[in-house]
Amino acid sequence: MSNATPTPISDIGEFALIDRMQKILGTSGDEDLLLGIGDDAAVYRIDDERAHVITTDALIETVHFDRSFMPTIHLGFKAISVNVSDVLAMNALPKYATVSLGLPNNISVEMVETFYRGVRKACEHYGMTLVGGDTTAARHLTVNVTVVGEAMQHELIFRRGARAGDALCVTGDLGGAYAGLKVLLRQREAIKEQGEAYEPDIDAYRYVIQRQLAPNAAIETIRDWRERGVRPNALIDISDGLGSEVHHICRASRVGARIFAAALPVALETREVANEFEEDVDLFALFGGDDYELLFSLPPDVLEDLDPQSFTQVGEVTPDEDEVVVQTPTGDTVALDASGYQHFGGNGTNGAAR
Amino acid sequence: MSNATPTPISDIGEFALIDRMQKILGTSGDEDLLLGIGDDAAVYRIDDERAHVITTDALIETVHFDRSFMPTIHLGFKAISVNVSDVLAMNALPKYATVSLGLPNNISVEMVETFYRGVRKACEHYGMTLVGGDTTAARHLTVNVTVVGEAMQHELIFRRGARAGDALCVTGDLGGAYAGLKVLLRQREAIKEQGEAYEPDIDAYRYVIQRQLAPNAAIETIRDWRERGVRPNALIDISDGLGSEVHHICRASRVGARIFAAALPVALETREVANEFEEDVDLFALFGGDDYELLFSLPPDVLEDLDPQSFTQVGEVTPDEDEVVVQTPTGDTVALDASGYQHFGGNGTNGAAR
Numbered sequence: 001m002s003n004a005t006p007t008p009i010s011d012i013g014e015f016a017l018i019d020r021m022q023k024i025l026g027t028s029g030d031e032d033l034l035l036g037i038g039d040d041a042a043v044y045r046i047d048d049e050r051a052h053v054i055t056t057d058a059l060i061e062t063v064h065f066d067r068s069f070m071p072t073i074h075l076g077f078k079a080i081s082v083n084v085s086d087v088l089a090m091n092a093l094p095k096y097a098t099v100s101l102g103l104p105n106n107i108s109v110e111m112v113e114t115f116y117r118g119v120r121k122a123c124e125h126y127g128m129t130l131v132g133g134d135t136t137a138a139r140h141l142t143v144n145v146t147v148v149g150e151a152m153q154h155e156l157i158f159r160r161g162a163r164a165g166d167a168l169c170v171t172g173d174l175g176g177a178y179a180g181l182k183v184l185l186r187q188r189e190a191i192k193e194q195g196e197a198y199e200p201d202i203d204a205y206r207y208v209i210q211r212q213l214a215p216n217a218a219i220e221t222i223r224d225w226r227e228r229g230v231r232p233n234a235l236i237d238i239s240d241g242l243g244s245e246v247h248h249i250c251r252a253s254r255v256g257a258r259i260f261a262a263a264l265p266v267a268l269e270t271r272e273v274a275n276e277f278e279e280d281v282d283l284f285a286l287f288g289g290d291d292y293e294l295l296f297s298l299p300p301d302v303l304e305d306l307d308p309q310s311f312t313q314v315g316e317v318t319p320d321e322d323e324v325v326v327q328t329p330t331g332d333t334v335a336l337d338a339s340g341y342q343h344f345g346g347n348g349t350n351g352a353a354r
Numbered sequence: 355m356s357n358a359t360p361t362p363i364s365d366i367g368e369f370a371l372i373d374r375m376q377k378i379l380g381t382s383g384d385e386d387l388l389l390g391i392g393d394d395a396a397v398y399r400i401d402d403e404r405a406h407v408i409t410t411d412a413l414i415e416t417v418h419f420d421r422s423f424m425p426t427i428h429l430g431f432k433a434i435s436v437n438v439s440d441v442l443a444m445n446a447l448p449k450y451a452t453v454s455l456g457l458p459n460n461i462s463v464e465m466v467e468t469f470y471r472g473v474r475k476a477c478e479h480y481g482m483t484l485v486g487g488d489t490t491a492a493r494h495l496t497v498n499v500t501v502v503g504e505a506m507q508h509e510l511i512f513r514r515g516a517r518a519g520d521a522l523c524v525t526g527d528l529g530g531a532y533a534g535l536k537v538l539l540r541q542r543e544a545i546k547e548q549g550e551a552y553e554p555d556i557d558a559y560r561y562v563i564q565r566q567l568a569p570n571a572a573i574e575t576i577r578d579w580r581e582r583g584v585r586p587n588a589l590i591d592i593s594d595g596l597g598s599e600v601h602h603i604c605r606a607s608r609v610g611a612r613i614f615a616a617a618l619p620v621a622l623e624t625r626e627v628a629n630e631f632e633e634d635v636d637l638f639a640l641f642g643g644d645d646y647e648l649l650f651s652l653p654p655d656v657l658e659d660l661d662p663q664s665f666t667q668v669g670e671v672t673p674d675e676d677e678v679v680v681q682t683p684t685g686d687t688v689a690l691d692a693s694g695y696q697h698f699g700g701n702g703t704n705g706a707a708r
Contacts, residue, residue: 006462017466017489024470028483030449042485044450046400056452056488056500063456063491095384096398098410100498102417108360112371116378129382131396134410135371137417144454144498146410 039159039252040089040237041149051156053149055086061104061141068191069184072111074213076118077125079143082239084126085217085292087149089237091157093222094128094149102138115143126219155231157296162234162253164319166297169311171218173265174242175281178288179273180205180212207269215292221310230305232296241289242314243336246324249297256320259286259336262329265312286326286336393513393606394443394591395503405510407503409440415458415495422545423538426465428567430472433497436593438480439571439646441503443591445511447576448482448503456492469497480573509585511650516588516607518673520651523665525572527619528596529635532642533627534559534566561623569646575664584659586650595643596668597690600678603651610674613640613690616683619666640680640690 009017022037034051035043041055059079061067070078080097087094099119103112123130128147162168187200202209225231234253238245242264246257264285274281297317324336363371376391388405389397395409413433415421424432434451441448453473457466477484482501516522541554556563579585588607592599596618600611618639628635651671678690 006464008459009457009461009463009466012463014489017463020463020467021470024467025474025477025484028485030483033450033483033485036483036485037487042450042452044485046406052400052406054450054452054486054500054502056454056486056498058454058456058488058490058492058496058498060456060490060492060496062493096387096396096408098396098408098500100410100412102412102414102496103363105362107363109363109366109371109374110360112363113374113378116375120379123379129384129387129390130379131382131387131390131398132408132410133391134412135368136412136414138412138414138494138496139416140493142412142414142456142492142496144410144412146408146452146454146500148408148502 034153034156035158040086041092043090043156045153049152051092051151051153053087053090053092053151054146055083056144056146057082057086058142058144060143066184066188067141069188070213072114073118073121075143076115077122077214079145080119080122080126080147081215081217081292083145083147084122084128084219085237085239085294087147088217088219088222089235089294090149090151091155091222091225091231091235092149092151093219094126094147096129096131096148097123098146099130099133100144101133101135102140102142103135104138104141107141126217155226157232157235159234159236159249159252162249162255162297162317163299164255164317165299166233166317167300167303167313168246168257168259168295168297168315168317169303169313170238170242170265170293170295171221171311172291172293173267173270174286174291174293175274175284175288176208176211176267176270177215177290178212178284179270180208180210181290182273182277183208184212205269205273207267208273212290215290217292218294221294224307224310228305228307230298230302232298234297236295237292238295239290239292241287242295243286245295246315246336247322249295250322250324253317254321256318256323257315257325258318258333259315259324259326261326263312263314265314388507388510389512394440395446397444397510399507403506405446405505405507407441407444407446407505408500409437410498410500411436411440412496412498414497420538420542421495422542424567426468427472427475429497430469431476431568433499434473434476434480434501435569435571435646437499437501438476438482438573439591439593439648441501442571442573442576443589443648444503444505445509445576445579445585445589446503446505447573448480448501450483450485450502451477452500453484453487454498455487455489456494456496457489458492458495461495480571509580511586511589513588513590513603513606516603516609516651516671517653518609518671519653520587520671521654521657521667522600522611522613522649522651522669522671523657523667524592524596524619524647524649525575525665526645526647527621527624528640528645528647529628529638529642530562530565530621530624531569531644532566532638533624534562534564535644536627536631537562538566559623559627561621562627566644569644571646572648575648578661578664582659582661584652584656586652588651590649591646592649593644593646595641596649597640599649600669600690601676603649604676604678607671608675610672610677611669611679612672612687613669613678613680615680617666617668619668
């Protein structure tokens, strides 16, 4: 469209692309819109007390998943979980979903039915309803889900609320989904080399494979907070990796953070896979991604009001704007690279996108 | 997933696939959900008086558009229009949109910016706001839009409300988008044969090309009805073709319909293209598709309350359940084939999908 030389998206990266997009879109005159582009989900008032949040996410074959090791029922479940996690990250609960499916010629009716069984399972698990969708032809299997959730306006939590002195905590454990991906990719190679005779040892890796293929979003944590009357200061989904998301909270809140490497919660199964591959499990935990967990910040004295089983403190918020460091077990401090995020697995990806 | 032979989707068709999907999904226990899958958009109450409607639609390169003749700015505009039309078809007005973009490697930053200029233009035109999105890598340019709209519950119009004796009317004119596609496909062939030296005669076909590339959804009609206090009995978007959508209204309303071929509104430019290609312009109007117009039914005595410039009566609703006929100018009556819908243009499509 321009006469100038076209700029590859990988030249400017994801954040710059979003910045340019926001510049073009300008600001909205809609007074009910509490939050547009720039958090996990957009937020709009539906009356004086309640708000709806909306988020959309695509899973595209060859980019986000490999059909050779992603069972269709898990794909349906995961596509919902991915979006639910963004709704939870606003401290809202999911209500409605739409699913837009792009189907290549080699997908059968039975596979579509199995996909929807996974969607139903997820909807039941999260207490929500699939209300609509679109089915179209496509070259690659493409799943686009939109989820609408609801919260009281006073319950909403944004990225921008972190305060110096807050404890930084995560739900669940980290790096497992990436460990699962490593195992699945190795199995795919083995099948290529050894053919159908190869029998993957699924049992030994059940936990990490499940983390990769059928992740659960942290809805119990959100429900638990409501029951206990707890409301953290800042909240974000860390499916793009803890490393990059700490930076998002810090930038939005104009604070810094110190992460304690020794405190990162890692499952035994994840640690074993990292050892097997002779890789650093801390990198799995910081940058692996695809863990549908939440990162939140709240005053340390509120920690005792939480269910101790439901979270791990991984660091603290500091007043040093945009300075994010990792403290190693030996006490050294290293800067945490914001661009630690990488797209693992699949191909056809580029710098701006996931 | 099944041990039985997999069934190709083209064997059962789109309606059977949706039926199977609905069987798997079951019914929702959500009392606020007024309408799930099965109309142009899903509808849920947001308070005692108001409802939100939600719809999602994908535009996929090689299936729905050809990048060689679809300018990026029009793609952004059209992706919004396509979804707005489904919101209007519930007699609701659009409020919020999310855009999920799948970007192949050969898309530049400038093209993405131009795409969003088209989105902004559409949002301004329809009085709505883009609130969120997702950007990801993809093999083919993929645009998935979700639009949320709002209406008073008493304003909502469903497919199921048509009554015997109603007049059947459409907004705008028909067949133009298909005529535009014919011209664009011919130009693409000419460019292939004659190379860059070929100069397409855009001016002569400006109207039909605009109908194909940058359609306007019929928002003025919906606004006008509100001002005049008119509420038709049944309403549907006819972007899949008048022929199939009359059947949808009849099936949902348990009535029949008689369409008057002589009454089908066709622009002079559309008629000229049909003549040039030596094709029947009535088939363009009935089955061409991609006209983002509305079909509605209402008692004949209400017609005088409408702006006469805003619609054309094309037929009438009959008591003969599911019997849809076309009356030719000579007075003959022929059955209108429900499967008249076809996917024109592009490739990679299959029977179930558009």
